[in-house]
Amino acid sequence: MKQDTEGAFLLERNPDCASHDERAGLIAAPGFGRVFTDHMATMRYTPDRGWHDAKIGPRTGLDMHPATKTLHYAIEIFEGLKAYRLPDGGATLFRPDANARRFQSSAERLAMAPLPEQLFVESVRALVRADRDWIPSAEGASLYIRPFMFGVDADLVPDPASEYLYCVLANPVASYFKSGDKAVTLWVSDTYTRAAPGGTGAVKCGGNYAAALVAQAEGKRQGCDQVVFLDAVERRWVEELGGMNVFFVFEDGSLQTPPLTGTILPGITRDSLITLARGMGLTVREERYGIDEWQADARSGRLVEAFACGTAAVVTSIGEVKGREQAFTIGDGGPGPVAARLKSALTDIQFGRAPDPHGWLDRLF
Numbered sequence: 001m002k003q004d005t006e007g008a009f010l011l012e013r014n015p016d017c018a019s020h021d022e023r024a025g026l027i028a029a030p031g032f033g034r035v036f037t038d039h040m041a042t043m044r045y046t047p048d049r050g051w052h053d054a055k056i057g058p059r060t061g062l063d064m065h066p067a068t069k070t071l072h073y074a075i076e077i078f079e080g081l082k083a084y085r086l087p088d089g090g091a092t093l094f095r096p097d098a099n100a101r102r103f104q105s106s107a108e109r110l111a112m113a114p115l116p117e118q119l120f121v122e123s124v125r126a127l128v129r130a131d132r133d134w135i136p137s138a139e140g141a142s143l144y145i146r147p148f149m150f151g152v153d154a155d156l157v158p159d160p161a162s163e164y165l166y167c168v169l170a171n172p173v174a175s176y177f178k179s180g181d182k183a184v185t186l187w188v189s190d191t192y193t194r195a196a197p198g199g200t201g202a203v204k205c206g207g208n209y210a211a212a213l214v215a216q217a218e219g220k221r222q223g224c225d226q227v228v229f230l231d232a233v234e235r236r237w238v239e240e241l242g243g244m245n246v247f248f249v250f251e252d253g254s255l256q257t258p259p260l261t262g263t264i265l266p267g268i269t270r271d272s273l274i275t276l277a278r279g280m281g282l283t284v285r286e287e288r289y290g291i292d293e294w295q296a297d298a299r300s301g302r303l304v305e306a307f308a309c310g311t312a313a314v315v316t317s318i319g320e321v322k323g324r325e326q327a328f329t330i331g332d333g334g335p336g337p338v339a340a341r342l343k344s345a346l347t348d349i350q351f352g353r354a355p356d357p358h359g360w361l362d363r364l365f
């Protein structure tokens with residue numbers, strides 16, 4: 001078995017990698033989050049040794065005690081970022097330092113050991129280099145990377161974990177929505193909320209998603225692609241989608257997105273789009289927007305577009321919104337030009353088709 005190192009990460013090559021043809025078949029129609037590469041990154045934390053045993057090894061199952069705290073108390077956080085194939089055959093990450101910092105704030109919120117930014121970025125770089133042949137080259141496709149970490153103490157005491165396992169998986173992915181580039185339909189959740197003030201809405205922990213699944217399932221039954229959540233206090237202000245931030249575009253050309261008040265995830269795509277839009281001379285407000293205003297403005301034509309954004313979804317127009325008290329179409333119900341322009345500006349940088357004036361790319365090879 002060939003061994004090598006990538007920064008702090010010992011590389012143990014998988015002796016049983018997918019063949020060229022198997023891999024090509026899997027990459028050709030990957031869907032989202034179902035096809036995994038040959039390797040995974042792992043690293044352990046204990047109070048006496050700190051972070052140790054950093055390794056890129058064959059992707060394999062995990063052996064866990066049934067009392068592993070996380071299985072009972074959800075002491076788990078994760079991240080999502082992508083590696084992009086460049087026109088010259090190389091590859092790059094997009095703002096991995098921002099994901100590393102968000103991972104640290106997630107850890108802090110769940111009373112977990114923070115992972116140093118350098119180790120987070122190194123783990124991602126090392127895994128993608130080991131699995132470089134899995135980065136798709138097809139238009140719009142990329143390698144989605146999923147760092148995650150959880151408490152491994154094997155006891156049922158509901159206190160913070162002291163020992164952790166950090167892992168990174170990678171998936172070749174195409175469009176997140178089955179409908180591809182079509183505009184999506186949202187379901188307004190009025191029964192369930194996603195996050196309350198003082199809760200965990202601003203961090204990326206698995207528990208937030210578990211709590212949102214029932215609302216997402218309700219949306220699916222109503223024929224919608226995603227659920228949109230309102231604030232937990234007044235049940236009025238639009239917050240975000242189950243796995244994406246949201247932007248509104250008005251007839252005067254200005255944009256608006258909900259502010260980071262602690263109950264929504266500070267999306268890296270959201271932040272990048274604000275920078276890009278302002279760079280195009282567009283006005284972007286980070287201000288609250290009510291669901292009733294959204295309906296009234298869509299009907300009057302004051303609101304001309306809305307879109308969702310995130311690492312997985314990139315930029316996806318919202319065509320229709322439905323709820324027990326809502327039913328409205330945005331614009332003509334199809335993808336909008338401002339969303340398309342911002343999506344191009346973002347993806348042209350990510351795929352190396354345009355200069356990177358903000359220093360967002362982290363070239364791998």
Ligand code: PLP
Nearest residue numbers: 243244245265267268269310311
């Ligand atoms: N909001 C939620 C709830 C998410 O899960 C995500 C995806 O990570 C986002 C927003 C967008 O964040 P980012 O742009 O950093 O991927």
Ligand code: COI
Nearest residue numbers: 080081243310311312313
């Ligand atoms: C992402 O965009 O990275 C997400 O985490 C969204 C979803 C797949 C959970």
